[in-house]
Amino acid sequence: MRGELGRIVGAEHVLDAPPGSPYNRDCTRRRGLEGRADAVVLPGSAQEVAALLGWCYAHDVPLVPRGGGTGLTGGAVPVQGGVVCSLERLRAIRELEPALWRMLPEAGVSTRDVQRLARENGLFFGPDPGASEQSQIGGNVATNAGGPHGLKYGVTGAWVAGLEVVLAPGELVEVGGWAGKDVAGYDLKSLLVGSEGTLGVITAVRLRLLPAPEEALALVVFLGSRRAGCEGMGALLGSGLRPSVLDFMDAETLRMLSPSYPGEVPAGAGFGLIVEVDGTRSDVQEQRGALLEALAGAALAVQEPDDGQALWRWRDGVNGVLTGVRGAKVSEDVVFPRERLNEGLERFERMAGAHGLPSCAFGHGGEGNVHATVLVDPASERELQEAEAVGEELYALVVELGGSVAGEHGVGWLKGGRLESQWSPRAVDLHEQIKRAFDPKGLLNPGKKLARYPARSPVTSN
Ligand SMILES: Cc1cc2nc3c(=O)[nH]c(=O)nc-3n(C[C@H](O)[C@H](O)[C@H](O)COP(=O)(O)OP(=O)(O)OC[C@H]3O[C@@H](n4cnc5c(N)ncnc54)[C@H](O)[C@@H]3O)c2cc1C
Structure with a gap:
């Protein structure tokens, strides 16, 4: 195989992928997912990609496209072997x-x-x-x-x-x-x-x-409770404001992130929002005023950090901080209809509690997109299994409330089969027919984004 692939892209652009190779994994490695590529190929042009897929199709070999490997559902993991086609050399x-x-x-x-x-x-x-x-x-x-x-x-x-x-x-x-x-x-x-x-x-x-918008202004809004936070978001959007960002953190997320917050989290804060408005300078000031008015009465405090970049660095650090608390976390990317966000968050917290696991939630509140997270000890098989059970209940809840099983991280391998509970049988059929129309031999990233695949989430390590 290597010789033939080398003739397409040059021998130096065909790599082995022994166990532990980064090309066998993506950012689900913390959940124990690892594949086994038969070869990794780094094409240098679109024409070489075409020749590579042609070769795979002629020889019935699966091809797994790979970008930066930051996916969170195992999409780029070669779970069924085959050739990983890494696009890293297509950089023009x-x-x-x-x-x-x-x-x-x-x-x-x-x-x-x-x-x-x-x-x-x-x-x-x-x-x-x-x-x-x-x-x-x-x-x-x-x-x-x-x-x-x-x-x-x-x-x-x-x-x-x-x-x-x-x-x-x-x-x-x-x-x-x-x-x-x-x-x-x-x-x-x-x-x-x-x-x-x-x-x-x-x-x-x-x-x-x-x-580019002339200016952007980020504010951090603290509210006393989850309900007040969800109602505050509703009031803000209902007032006609269109913020560029409306992210949220629940009380537990805030508590764990407060030591690194570039400011002071007020006592009694039970929910936090990061709200950004942008536009011309005068637009921004006008939106700032409207925002304060919409949240008047609901907010405990509204802070305007001096250093916007420090605020985003803090926000981007959320995954690392939460993972550090107990050694591992299992985070599910789901969507609740915005008007049912409070109910969704409350029921998720209760579910995790019933399984004996600490939990927290954060995400893009304006879209109802929640990263519902349980914190686990990676050495405890019991906790990892409980986390799986929480996930199962969470996905059922999402469907019950009319949301989505995937907001932004895709379906990949880990969420295979979940779509079937969200879509009608006819829609699921069409999903599968589209796959067959594009890929009659089923060689393009097999086992991924499947509507009917049996669901599993191999969570085995940190
Ligand atoms: C710390 C962290 C934060 C993140 N935050 C966000 C976030 O805020 N929002 C969000 O949406 N995601 C987020 N992600 C997830 C991830 O970064 C995104 O899914 C991203 O778009 C994946 O891009 P990638 O190049 O790394 O793709 P990969 O992980 O390499 O691949 C992802 C999927 O795309 C396919 N693919 C990749 N390249 C191609 C191609 N050229 N042609 C066809 N198929 C291809 C792969 O086969 C795979 O199925 C985050 C991940 C991490 C680790």
Whole structure:
């Protein structure tokens, strides 16, 4: 196999993946998930990706696309072996047209570089998933990644005008494009967005950018309880304000993060919001006033941190801090309808308590997107099993309340089968037919994003 793959990409770009190799894992490694790639291939061009998929299709070998490996559901893990196709060498910016508000990066460009290049050219790229230095724009499109700014600016798919993609059995195809409007066909581009490497391999992305807002102002709002916090968010959005960020932390998250908070958490705080408004200087001041008015009476305190970057560093540190408390955490990415967020959070806390596990929740409150977290001792098999049981109950609750089993981290391997409880049987059938239409041999990232796959979450270590 190695010799033939070497003829496609050059022998030096074909790697082994012994046990423990980073190419066998992604950020689910803390949950014990590891695959076993037969080979790792690093193509240097879209044409080489096409030739590689052609070879895989001719030889019935699975192909697992890999971006930065920051996924949280095991999407890039070669659980069924095969070839890992890492896009890391596709790093060119093929086009950057500030006056036309657009950029065409190849799939392997890091999210951070896309954001930076946009900023340096007076433009703005809204999606801001938390591992942006390592994640790639191709991976962001493949997972339809979100982040704090999704509330106002939409998740990654909202910024995609078109894709260059390798489809089975090895053909380089363009879907979408720069046309300002295009309703001519079924929206193939949107099918590929969020397809998690199961329909094709993305090699380049046409991104439509926006002029950068002149100013952004982040405020931290502390409220006395979860109910007050959820009602405060409702009042804020109900008043007609459109913040660029509306993130929340529940009481336990706040408690664990308060030592690193760049300010002082007021006594009695039972819920925290990070609210950012942006626009022209005068817009920002106007929104600030409206925000204070909407929350008057509900808020214990509203703070305006001097150093906005320190605030975001604090927010981005949440995963590390929570993991450190007991050695491991199991965090599920789910969505509750916003008007049922309080009920969802309250019932989740009770579920975890009934299983004897400490819990906390944080996330993108404006979208009802919750990272529901239980803290576990990784050495306790019992606790890991209880965490699994909490997850099962949580996913049932999400469906009962009319939410979603996946807000932004995708389905990957860990959430296989969960969709079946959320969608109608006919919709699940269509999901599977779409997969077959794109990938008749089932070789593109097999076992991932499956609607009917038996659910399991191998949580075995920290
Ligand atoms: C600390 C931390 C914070 C995070 N915060 C957020 C957040 O705020 N919001 C959020 O949405 N996510 C977040 N994530 C999850 C993760 O960063 C995103 O899912 C990200 O989009 C994955 O990109 P990646 O390049 O690392 O993809 P990978 O992990 O390599 O792959 C993810 C999936 O996409 C597929 N894929 C990758 N590249 C391609 C390609 N070129 N063509 C086709 N398929 C491809 C893979 O097969 C896999 O199924 C976070 C992760 C970490 C570790």
